[in-house]
Amino acid sequence: MIRIIFSTLILSASIFAANAQEANAILQKMDEIMFSAKDISATQKIILIDKNGNEEVREATMLQKGTDMRMFRFTSPASQAGISVLSLPDDIMYLYLPAFGKERRIASSSKNQNFAGTDFSYDDLESKSFAAKYTAKLLKTESNAFILELIPKTPSDYSKIIINVNKTNYYPEKMEYYDKGNNKIKEATYNFKKLGKYWNTELVEMINFKKNHKTQMIMSDVKYDTGLTDDEFTVRKLKQ
Amino acid sequence: MEKLAERIVKFRWVIIAFVLGLTLFLGYQLKNLHINADILSSLPENDPTALLYKNIGKQYGGNNIGMIVLETENVYETEVLKHIKQITDSLSIDSDVSSVTSMTNILDIKSSEWGIEIGKLIDEYNLPEGQAELDNLRNYIDSKDMYKESIVSADGTASLILFKLLHDADMRLAALRIKNRVNNLALPETLYFGGLPFLLTDITELIVSDMSVLIPVVFLIIALILLVSFRSLRGMFLPLLIAGITVIWTLGFMAILKFEISIISNTMPVALLAIGSAYTIHVLNSINLFSLKDRKKALLKALAYTIVPIILASLTTSIGFISFIFGAYLSIIRDFGIITSIGIVFALLLSIFFVPALLSGLSFYNKKDKKANKEKKDIITHGFLQPLIKILFKYPKRVLAIWLIIIAFSIVGVFMIKTSVNITEYFKADNPTRISENIMQKKFGGSLPVFVEFEGDIQEPEVLKMMIKTEEFIKQDPNIHSAQSVADLVEQMNYAMGEGEKIPDDKTKIEQLWFLLDGQDIMEQLVSYNLDKGIIQSKFASIETDEIDNFTNKMNKFIEENPGENYKINFTGIPPLYVKLNDSLVKSQYSSLIIAIILVFLIVAIIMRSLSEGVFATIPIIATVLFLLGFMGFTGIPLDIATVLVGSVAMGIGIDYSIHLITGYNTHMKEFGDTEKAIKETIMAKGNAIIINVLSVAAGFLVLVLSHIVPLKNFGLLIAISMVSSGLGALTLLPVILILAYRKKNNNKTV
Structure with missing residues (x-):
């Protein structure tokens, strides 16, 4: 009897372990799809939509090398044209405001703040591997998607994120963000499209349920692996 | 008159059936009756100060702001900070709360030679520990006007946690749930709950408990007096029945007309029970007086004898209530006047038609009344x-x-008559709402909001500079401890960019500094979405009429002396509204009295010829x-x-x-x-x-x-x-x- 219970325990524990293993494998595959390009250059259109349906459009060019070097340069509206944000490894960020002609280092001690009026927090925009930040659990397998539950490894505003990962191509289709009271507070939906050998995030839409506010990020003119060098990601470049 | 009386007796069954039917119908409407405890919602629409105040509350979400004060010996203790974080977290996960601001999550802009740090005052995942870190925090907060007396009291014994409810939230339910949620944390510090959501919830509860206790007591007392006076069950039962039906009809009518029960109309049932029973008393009294052998004849004669005085009495009583329609500043007072006078007409109709119908229909004549x-x-x-x-x-x-x-x-x-417009004084001294308001007053420089609204392009240097100038001006008043506007944030950002704590002269610079502020929770409390309006928020510490008057006059003069082509300044807040309310109380007291005297005199004179x-x-x-x-x-x-x-x-x-x-x-x-x-x-x-x-x-x-x-x-x-x-x-x-x-x-x- 005891043996049966014991073996059931081991069995369920191993199912559990298998589940975790499988879930983490799926997450790693997703990371590969999302962050495999050596570098990207693209144009970003950011559309902010408030609860009354008012839209505000911003445009920027974006350069990214690896997962931790990124240059974001706003081109419109005119009042914000030239504002640039440079992100470097170890959470170092510089901001350049052309009207002042100076750069300032920005430390954002809290990554849960929203980036420039969007519904994305600095945390959401970080191109850091999901597998490194979260522990995954496979909730269920649907006909075209794996449903994963991600639990943050470090302190976060989120209690969990539920991700739908495409079963054939392993890109995320939807991410649901939950607060510590287990309320769904945000939801991101993704449109991926294959460009050459990479899957590109053509559109991400983030909805903030509490603010009733939406942000769409649309990427175009995407070029992969053009051989960007570290020189593109310096304070000197920021000011140009 | 005798003819009318005869008809009433003739059609008695029709009347009885009609009254029963209408009572059932209107009684059923009671389920649609709502309580609105918000006195501010009753401010007049045609008064610019009141209108501006209401709009600011709506536009910048101030009407949905709740406050929790945590009081203890010293806020600067890791344990206490942990508790503040606990409250903050438990509020922010509430589905009706759109944002929370407390010591543990408030935005902080630090700047140094190397750059800007936009972050939180305290790292909530790494709370300050040890005396040195806690002392640092205290010194830092004391050095910043933004926090002193707004998030932590000057003496360091209390901390404020502000939260904003979603627009579509049910304020009362949300307030009750939040209170529960926070109390369930069982924290050792003393907690006080304030702000409109809690205030309204408390008043609503008071109204409900008032109504459910007072109405039965009034019933009992009037019943007792009637029983002793008339010494008959009929004498007790009939006036109460009429008064009861009057109350049901009036409340049902209120529900149909979408009137809400307010802190004032809450007294309406009591008033109607007392007044409504009176007409029946007079009818019964005169029936007793004409105690003839032929009961029907007695009834007819009695009716003829009382109809005129009862109509007169109810007309004049109605006028007493109707006189509030003119000159009442608050719509709750006007509504109370309208509703109660309608109720009086109901009571009149019932005692003229229903009482005799009932008496003759049910042979409800007094049997042993003579002796x-x-x-x-x-x-x-x-x-x-x-x-x-x-x-x-x-x-x-x-x-x-x-x-x-x-x-x-x-x-x-x-x-020697004094006036009182301060809403907190409307509660008994041991009422939790009053205690909370007192704490707010003592620890955080009062709780009476003051707003200065600027219309114009808020990113214009001229407008922002004027905002700063206005803030400096109002801070000179001894009753103003702090003021906040987007101009302060722009100044701080400019300082962080290394160009001094001032508003830049170049609009482009302001627009670019804005980039850093965009999307911060606090922004929607300070500027409109289109950036065509912005407000200075402040609090006034005194409720003394002359101090408020003085401040209001100073402000109006300042606005007059500082005109600008690119902006318009409007001033509002509870203090100037209190001044208006105060004036209106005195004015409407005299105007309604004079109107009432004249009308009553006219009616009596005309009917008596x-x-x-x-x-x-x-x-x-x-x-x-x-x-x-x-x-x-x-x-x-x-x-x-x-x-x-x-x-x-x-x-x-x-x-x-x-x-x-x-x-x-x-x-x-x-x-x-x-x-x-x-x-x-x-x-x-x-x-x-x-x-x-x-x-x-x-x-x-x-x-x-x-x-x-x-x-x-x-x-x-x-x-x-x-x-x-x-x-x-x-x-x-x-x-x-x-x-x-x-x-x-x-x-x-x-x-």
């Missing part, structure tokens, strides 16, 4: 009315002199109102949103006694042709009903003394006093005037 009535009459008649008549005829001048002395004293008192009788009937009631106001002056009971009603209500109800007396006098004059005899007969015949009526109405209103809301307590007490005084006025002052007028006329004739 009982005689006995009871003997007590009031021998014990009070007969001696009274003797005194009145023996010493009419002395009685008049006593009244004149009382009136003279009262006039002195009228000049006699100017002098109009004057005679109004004199006792004017004396009563003066006595009442004088009483308020001497006892320090202030004029407030409820007591402002007393004068006109007292007048509307009190005039009834004079009307009953005068109509009786007229009837008996026709009968005997002799004034003295007519007066005697009238007092004997009507005195009874008047005394019962005074007692039941006064006792009914006196029950309001049990109310949790201070103005209502005072209101009940004052109405009770004025009932007694107007009853006495009708039974002493009025006869004395009639006697003296008659004697003078006689003397003139003999001369």
Whole structure:
């Protein structure tokens, strides 16, 4: 009897372990799809939509090398044209405001703040591997998607994120963000499209349920692996 | 009149069926009746200050802001910070809360030579520990105007947690749930809950508990008085039934017309129970009076005898309430006037049609009334009315002199009347809302919001500079401790960019600094979405009328002296609204009194077809109102949103006694042709009903003394006093005037 219970325990524990293993494998595959390009250059259109349906459009060019070097340069509206944000490894960020002609280092001690009026927090925009930040659990397998539950490894505003990962191509289709009271507070939906050998995030839409506010990020003119060098990601470049 | 009375008896079953049907229908409507405890929502739409205040509350979400104060010996302890974080977290996961601001999550912009740090005042995942870190935090907070006295009290013993509810949230349910949630954390510190969501919840609860306690008590007390007075179940049952149906009809009608129960109309059922029972008392009294053998005949005669005075009485009482429609600043006062006067008309219709119908239909005639009535009459008649008549005829001048002395004293008192508009004073001293408000006042420089709104392009340097100038100006007032606007944030950002703590002259610079502020929670509390409006938020610490007046005048002068092409400045807030409310209380007190006096005089004069009788009937009631106001002056009971009603209500109800007396006098004059005899007969015949009526109405209103809301307590007490005084006025002052007028006329004739 005891043996049966014991073996059931081991069995369920191993199912559990298998589940975790499988879930983490799926997450790693997703990371590969999302962050495999050596570098990207693209144009970003950011559309902010408030609860009354008012839209505000911003445009920027974006350069990214690896997962931790990124240059974001706003081109419109005119009042914000030239504002640039440079992100470097170890959470170092510089901001350049052309009207002042100076750069300032920005430390954002809290990554849960929203980036420039969007519904994305600095945390959401970080191109850091999901597998490194979260522990995954496979909730269920649907006909075209794996449903994963991600639990943050470090302190976060989120209690969990539920991700739908495409079963054939392993890109995320939807991410649901939950607060510590287990309320769904945000939801991101993704449109991926294959460009050459990479899957590109053509559109991400983030909805903030509490603010009733939406942000769409649309990427175009995407070029992969053009051989960007570290020189593109310096304070000197920021000011140009 | 007899014809009408006959018809009523003829169609009795139709009337009974109709009343029953309507009662069922209107009773069913009660489920749609809502309570609205928000006094501010009752501010007039046509007053620019009030309108601006309401709009700012809506636009910048200030009406949805709740506050929790955590009080302890020293806020700067890791343990305490942990608890503040716990509260913050438990609020931010509430589905109705859109944002929370506390010590543990407030935005902080630090700048140094190397750059800017936009972050949080405290790292919530790594709270300061050890004396050194805690001291640092304290010094840092003390050095920043933004935090001092706004998030932590100056003495470091209290911390404020602000939260904003979603627009579509049910404020009351959310407030209750949040209170529960936070109390369930079982924190060792003392917590206080404030702000509109909690205030309204508390008032709503007070209204509900007031209504559910007061109405049954009023019922019981009036029942007891009726039983003792009439010594018959019919005498007790009928007036209460009529009053009860009146209340159901009126509340049902309110629901259909989408009126809401307010902190004022909350008293309406009590008022209607007291007033509504009175008409039936008079009908029953006159039926008793004409206790003929043929009961039907008695009923008909009694009806004919009372219909006119009852119609007159209800008309004048309605006028007392209707007089609030003119000149009332708050719509809750106006609505109360409208609704209660509708209720009075219901009571009138019921006692004229339904009471006789019921009496004849159900053979509900008094069976053993004769003997009982005689006995009871003997007590009031021998014990009070007969001696009274003797005194009145023996010493009419002395009685008049006593009244004149009382009136003279009262006039002195009228000049001592104070006003009270501070909503927190409307609660008893041990009420949690009042305690919270006091703490807010003591620790965080008051809780009376002050707003200065700027219209214009908020990113224009000129506008932002003017905002800073205005802030500096208002901070000079000793009652203003802090002020906040987007201009402060722009200055801080400019400093962080290394260009000093000032507004840049170049608009592009401002637009680019804005990039860093965009999307921060605080922005929507300070600027409009289109950036065409922005506000300075501040708090005023005093509720003294002259200090508020002084500040309001200073502000208006400042705005006048600082015009600009690119902006317009508007000033609002609770302090200037209190000034207006205060003015309006005094104004509407006098205007509604004057309107009521004139209308009452006109109606009595027209129906009696006699100017002098109009004057005679109004004199006792004017004396009563003066006595009442004088009483308020001497006892320090202030004029407030409820007591402002007393004068006109007292007048509307009190005039009834004079009307009953005068109509009786007229009837008996026709009968005997002799004034003295007519007066005697009238007092004997009507005195009874008047005394019962005074007692039941006064006792009914006196029950309001049990109310949790201070103005209502005072209101009940004052109405009770004025009932007694107007009853006495009708039974002493009025006869004395009639006697003296008659004697003078006689003397003139003999001369």
